[in-house]
Amino acid sequence: MSEEFSLTKMNRPKSPMIDMDKKHVPVVKAPDSVKAKEPFSVSVKVGGIDGVEHPNILGHWINWVELYAGERFLGKAEFAPTVTTPEATFHIILEAPTELRVVEFCNLHGLWESKKKIDVK
Numbered sequence: 001m002s003e004e005f006s007l008t009k010m011n012r013p014k015s016p017m018i019d020m021d022k023k024h025v026p027v028v029k030a031p032d033s034v035k036a037k038e039p040f041s042v043s044v045k046v047g048g049i050d051g052v053e054h055p056n057i058l059g060h061w062i063n064w065v066e067l068y069a070g071e072r073f074l075g076k077a078e079f080a081p082t083v084t085t086p087e088a089t090f091h092i093i094l095e096a097p098t099e100l101r102v103v104e105f106c107n108l109h110g111l112w113e114s115k116k117k118i119d120v121k
């Protein structure tokens with residue numbers, strides 16, 4: 001059996017997803033296409049896929065999410081256990097078609113990434 005997660009490498013969802021993926025993968029909501037140089041919203045929620053929520057307790061929680069356009073850092077949101085939920089909305093501006101990357105960190109299960117392509121016109 002393969003490992004469900006890695007503490008030394010970036011985790012990405014398996015196909016088909018297992019529960020470990022469903023509660024750790026960042027779910028990204030953003031338009032498929034935007035206008036160049038016009039701000040738009042990118043919302044991120046970690047986990048919850050098919051109702052499989054990540055724990056949010058002392059000792060096991062989503063510590064942060066970071067948003068990138070390719071390799072370029074765009075923003076970060078940090079969370080505290082039990083009192084914040086692992087969700088954030090960023091307002092960003094793009095000039096060219098980009099692959100957004102969202103990376104999240106779970107203190108027990110490491111780094112998880114998801115991507116979304118945005119067309120810019």
Ligand SMILES: [Fe+2]
Pocket residue numbers: 024054060061106107108109
């Ligand atoms: Fe976790």
